[in-house]
Amino acid sequence: MDEGIALLPATRSKTRSVFLTYQAETYLRDGEPEIAAATATRSLDLASRVGAPRCVTMVRDLEPELSRYAHTASVGELLERLRAVG
Secondary structure: HHHHHHOHHHHHHHHHHHHHHHHHHHHHHHHHHHHHHHOOOOOOOHHHHOOOOHHHHHHHHHHHHHHHOOOOHHHHHHHHHHHHHO
């Protein structure tokens, strides 16, 4: 998936954000909450920058699963950002 994301042209920011969110979801399923949080944060940053509310919602939809790892610093920071985004 990393290679596919890297091959996307810069004009496909929304698609990149969607794929990053899918990747974060996979990391969560694999028990890698820190990597999942970092990937979801990249997606959230990109979605916010390009004004893609659907992509922000996709990241927000990861919140219930991420909450299980709220004690992890990177996950806690992402959860705070998601609450701030509203």
